[in-house]
Amino acid sequence: MVRERIGLLSSARSRGCLVKVLLLAIFCFALPITITALNHFPCTPDEKAEHVVTVDAGAGSPSLKEVIPAKYQKRYLKWKNDYLSTDAGREEWERYTLDPKFTLTITISREEAEGARVNGLHWDATGKLIAATIMLGSKLDSGYPSSFNYPITCSLAPGNLPSEVKGTILAATKLAHEFGHLNRMMNMDGRLYELQNRLMIEYNRIFHANGLNAQDPRLSELVRRMDGTPVSIAQERESWAEMGAILYLQERLQKDRDAKMPQPIREAISTYYLTYPGRLQ
Numbered sequence: 001m002v003r004e005r006i007g008l009l010s011s012a013r014s015r016g017c018l019v020k021v022l023l024l025a026i027f028c029f030a031l032p033i034t035i036t037a038l039n040h041f042p043c044t045p046d047e048k049a050e051h052v053v054t055v056d057a058g059a060g061s062p063s064l065k066e067v068i069p070a071k072y073q074k075r076y077l078k079w080k081n082d083y084l085s086t087d088a089g090r091e092e093w094e095r096y097t098l099d100p101k102f103t104l105t106i107t108i109s110r111e112e113a114e115g116a117r118v119n120g121l122h123w124d125a126t127g128k129l130i131a132a133t134i135m136l137g138s139k140l141d142s143g144y145p146s147s148f149n150y151p152i153t154c155s156l157a158p159g160n161l162p163s164e165v166k167g168t169i170l171a172a173t174k175l176a177h178e179f180g181h182l183n184r185m186m187n188m189d190g191r192l193y194e195l196q197n198r199l200m201i202e203y204n205r206i207f208h209a210n211g212l213n214a215q216d217p218r219l220s221e222l223v224r225r226m227d228g229t230p231v232s233i234a235q236e237r238e239s240w241a242e243m244g245a246i247l248y249l250q251e252r253l254q255k256d257r258d259a260k261m262p263q264p265i266r267e268a269i270s271t272y273y274l275t276y277p278g279r280l281q
């Protein structure tokens with residue numbers, strides 16, 4: 001697949017990229033609290049009746065709520081167990097589920113389809129993330145995102161993994177990607193994150209109202225305040241999330257497992273580390 005680098009919003013191609021990014025962002029963008037209510041997990045009546053909270057947090061104990069409709073529990077456990085079959089997956093999982101100061105909720109729904117996202121973010125007064133919800137689609141084991149912002153997950157494209165495990169590994173990779181989002185959020189000030197979410201909406205409103213003119217001084221001021229354009233911020237967030245996918249895949253596709261590291265995935269990881277050498281582990 002063709003890989004693209006995202007530039008400034010000063011050309012027709014870049015404007016096309018913006019639209020593309022905005023669409024891709026729906027895949028797993030951590031939505032701002034200000035619009036969370038509009039995108040809240042829309043339970044259908046039958047799913048609501050089947051919701052099962054499988055883990056209950058006791059006083060002072062780690063908090064994990066897995067709100068999984070009964071009809072999706074089998075597939076959810078399959079994806080989760082594959083993720084937890086790696087040390088990397090277990091370490092990420094325990095980082096949040098064993099933290100008594102953090103509340104992690106995991107849900108699965110038909111509406112998310114092949115995608116996933118982090119939602120329901122809560123920050124304390126110092127800007128530290130203290131709660132989040134990972135929303136998984138019921139078809140998480142199918143569908144490959146574009147390489148544009150998801151070069152690692154995309155590299156699992158059909159044909160790159162054995163058919164008997166490719167769906168499970170794909171789903172676990174998407175779950176790992178969402179933990180990558182959490183990791184990034186945990187390492188940044190939530191006040192900046194929220195500011196970016198608010199200003200990106202404002203930026204896009206102005207950008208589309210002014211005839212897609214990225215040179216608008218109002219946009220320059222917004223870029224200064226949120227430290228990037230909506231495109232660059234989305235790319236930065238997704239690239240960090242892809243680190244979660246890398247950590248899982250590097251271990252999951254080792255020689256002693258049922259699937260070896262295919263060349264396209266190996267190349268995608270190498271390219272990632274060339275692009276972000278500071279993240280090399």
Ligand SMILES: [Zn+2]
Nearest residue numbers: 028029238241
């Ligand atoms: Zn993402």
